[in-house]
Amino acid sequence: QKEVEQNSGPLSVPEGAIASLNCTYSDRGSQSFFWYRQYSGKSPELIMSIYSNGDKEDGRFTAQLNKASQYVSLLIRDSQPSDSATYLCAVIAPGTASKLTFGTGTRLQVTL
Amino acid sequence: GAVVSQHPSRVICKSGTSVKIECRSLDFQATTMFWYRQFPKKSLMLMATSNEGSKATYEQGVEKDKFLINHASLTLSTLTVTSAHPEDSSFYICSAVPLGWTGQRTSGRSGSYEQYFGPGTRLTVT
Numbered sequence: 001q002k003e004v005e006q007n008s009g010p011l012s013v014p015e016g017a018i019a020s021l022n023c024t025y026s027d028r029g030s031q032s033f034f035w036y037r038q039y040s041g042k043s044p045e046l047i048m049s050i051y052s053n054g055d056k057e058d059g060r061f062t063a064q065l066n067k068a069s070q071y072v073s074l075l076i077r078d079s080q081p082s083d084s085a086t087y088l089c090a091v092i093a094p095g096t097a098s099k100l101t102f103g104t105g106t107r108l109q110v111t112l
Numbered sequence: 113g114a115v116v117s118q119h120p121s122r123v124i125c126k127s128g129t130s131v132k133i134e135c136r137s138l139d140f141q142a143t144t145m146f147w148y149r150q151f152p153k154k155s156l157m158l159m160a161t162s163n164e165g166s167k168a169t170y171e172q173g174v175e176k177d178k179f180l181i182n183h184a185s186l187t188l189s190t191l192t193v194t195s196a197h198p199e200d201s202s203f204y205i206c207s208a209v210p211l212g213w214t215g216q217r218t219s220g221r222s223g224s225y226e227q228y229f230g231p232g233t234r235l236t237v238t
Contacts, residue, residue: 088155
């Protein structure tokens with residue numbers, strides 16, 4: 001079982017819709033969770049971090065964490081074509097000295 | 113805030129030569145920096161953890177004598193690819209954790225685990 005799993009996509013949503021990106025992780029003791037956005041040929045950009053169960057909102061982005069289900073998601077409201085990118089879920093597992101473990105990423109396409 | 117730079121952004125070198133890549137945190141100090149490699153359409157692969165003032169910690173399968181890491185100050189880490197070969201051609205990305213991270217989660221940015229990435233260096237070995 002992969003440590004961090006994401007559906008590779010592509011996930012296609014129309015402009016203005018809500019995009020829902022999902023991620024599961026294997027280490028139940030993980031405490032820190034991140035969503036990064038990566039445009040083609042560019043490096044990852046931190047979108048959200050979340051540490052506690054529940055929702056965390058920042059502008060059009062909402063991260064949701066459910067530690068019991070080992071599940072973290074990212075919602076993008078009012079999706080724009082500029083949101084088209086690969087979204088990487090990353091987790092810091094306990095005892096790994098802050099090392100990020102990345103999922104393979106979900107490619108999001110926002111269509112006009 | 114939390115800006116990380118890398119230099120060069122692109123480099124082409126001949127097989128057998130060495131290439132040095134610099135990673136700088138511009139507006140914060142970082143005791144820990146990470147080096148990643150990313151092949152096309154693949155996710156990031158952690159190569160090593162660079163700690164200021166101590167030896168780097170390499171991930172399994174990464175040759176420490178081939179990928180030399182020096183973290184000479186709280187704002188600079190370098191990766192040198194020695195005797196480069198075409199299979200070393202890749203996108204190399206560094207990241208940094210702002211000083212103040214203690215390994216314990218606390219509220220607020222100074223105590224968080226957030227890593228900030230540099231723009232990456234595309235290495236092509238001919």
